[in-house]
Amino acid sequence: MKGARMRVAVVGAxxxxxxxxxALADAGHAVQVFDKSRGVGGRMSTRRVTSVAGADAVLGLDHGTPGFAAVGADFLGFVEEGQRAGLLARWTPRLAPHSAALQGGAMWVATPDMPALCRALLMDLPLHTLCTVDGVRRSGAMWSIESAGVTVADGFDAVALAIPPQQxxxxxxxxxxxxxxRAQAVPMLxxxxxxGITDAPASGGDWHLAQPASGPLALVLRNDAKPARAALAAQAQWVVHATPDWTGAHLDTPPDQVQALLQAALADxxxxxxxxxxxxxxxxxxATLAAVSGDEQTDGAHACAGAWWDVGTGLGVCGDALAGGxxxxxxxxxxxxxxxxxxGANGDRA
Ligand SMILES: Cc1cc2nc3c(=O)[nH]c(=O)nc-3n(C[C@H](O)[C@H](O)[C@H](O)COP(=O)(O)OP(=O)(O)OC[C@H]3O[C@@H](n4cnc5c(N)ncnc54)[C@H](O)[C@@H]3O)c2cc1C
Incomplete structure (x- = not known):
């Protein structure tokens, strides 16, 4: 298989x-990507808001990760390249009194919205959106991809599952x-x-990030203070995260009740x-990994370096949960x- 060009299906964008x-495409492989959502980005997501009373502007609220840190030299290099390409910006939010500095006080934010980074990475690759993969089937040495019980693509040498472990x-x-x-046992929070969008608050609106020490809220952010986001005069754009404990206690509470409770907590x-x-x-x-999962070796699979790869069948798994979150x-x-x-394609394949 040395120098072989493999056909790889990547599930999850x-x-x-x-x-x-x-990385697979850059190495010369033929890649197709499948995602159940309308767009790419997964938990790096932005909700578009097109009709807000009193304004025509299309706004985006980053309701997944608000931003992220870059620690390792490899990732920092990637992020700085993204910054030079205009895809990423560094944001240092003004903190509310008594709030701890999140991610060292500054975070990286994709621009103009969070999915922009994934869009750029996937720009020239075949992408199947609105495609929930509910089966991957191996016949002979080839994999096929199934959605709604029907084969939607086949002839793959390998399948990479890039979706949360429970899925x-x-x-x-x-x-x-x-x-x-093992995947079922990974602790995710x-x-x-x-x-949402409100009129500018009469008080307490001169900060961009708050981390309340108690109560239901873990994080309060002014989305309109981020780089390259549209700000509307006399209005404020909010993204508010409940704590994992509060969320756990309200997992099955109807959304309208959750909304009312969190709106009241934000007012407080x-x-x-x-x-x-x-x-x-x-x-x-x-949403996030609760604790780093073990990386023990399993029979017939390389469990090294933060991904699972079964060289014998061409099945792999990757995602935040396998490499520290x-x-x-x-x-x-x-x-x-x-x-x-x-x-594997270059000769390590069993
Ligand atoms: C509220 C919140 C706050 C966060 N805060 C931070 C933070 O401060 N710092 C930080 O670094 N990270 C944070 N994170 C975590 C970070 O967003 C994730 O770790 C990271 O984005 C995960 O990327 P991923 O590609 O592994 O998974 P995902 O982004 O979940 O991507 C998986 C993709 O697979 C698709 N998919 C799933 N099942 C199927 C299927 N059967 N068929 C087809 N497609 C499927 C999904 O639609 C999705 O697009 C936060 C996340 C959330 C939600």
Whole structure:
């Protein structure tokens, strides 16, 4: 297989899948990407708000990760390249009194919206959106991709699952039941997010980021203070994260009740009632990694370097949960899987 050009299906167009697909394509492989959502980015997501009373502007509220840190030299290099390309900017929010500095006081933000980074990575690659993969089937030495019980693409040498572990477990079950069990056990935290637009607050509006020490809120952000976001005169754009504990206790609470509770908590946080022009909530069942998962070796699979790769069958898994969590972990995991796939194609394959 030395120098072989493989056909690879990447399931998931978040940062792990995008980084994996980009690295595979750059290594000469033929890649197709599948995602269940309308667009790419996964948890690096932005909700577009097109109709806000009193304004014609189209706004975006970053209701997934608000930003991210870059620690490792490899990821920092990637991020700085993104900054030079105008895809990433550094944001240093003004902190509310008594708030701890999140991610060292500054964070990286994709511009003009969070999915922009994944869009750029995937720009020239075949992408199937609105395609929920509910089966991956191996026949002979080839993989096919199934959605709604129908084969939507086939003839792949390898499949890379770049989706949260609990969702990957469903697809892994038949092929690698041992991985499915491990994936199910990865501890992920849920987060309810309130996003919305209000009239500018009468008080408490001179900061961009607050981390309340108690109560239901973990994080309060002024989205319009981020780089390259549209700001509207006399209005404020909010993204509010509930704590994992509060979210856990309200997992099945109806969204309208969650919205009302979080709006009341935000009013407490800013010190007065807010006049809402738009509000919505989103429940992330698998928002962030609770703790770093083990990286033990399993039979017939390389579990090294933050990705799972079964060289014998051409099945792989990557994502934030396999490489320490967060955007940086997801990116590194996607690249690690691409390296393992490429090494297999170049002769390491069993
Ligand atoms: C509220 C919130 C706050 C966060 N805060 C931070 C932070 O401060 N710093 C930080 O570094 N990280 C943070 N994160 C985590 C960070 O966003 C993630 O670690 C990272 O984006 C995960 O990338 P991924 O590619 O591994 O997974 P995802 O982004 O989840 O991508 C998976 C993709 O797979 C798709 N998919 C899933 N199942 C299927 C299927 N069956 N068929 C087809 N497609 C499928 C999904 O639509 C999605 O696009 C936060 C996340 C959330 C939600």
């Amino acid at each position: 978040g940062i792990a899948g995008a980084a994996c697909a980009r 990957a477990a469903v697809l892994l079950g038949v092929h690698r039941p041992d991985w499915a069990v 849920p987060v309810w997010v309130l996003m 946080c800013v010190g007065g009632a807010l006049a809402w022009r738009f509000a919505a909530v989103h429940r992330w069942l698998y 967060g955007v940086e972990g997801a990116w590194r995991s996607g690249r690690a899987l691409a390296a393992l796939v490429t090494a």
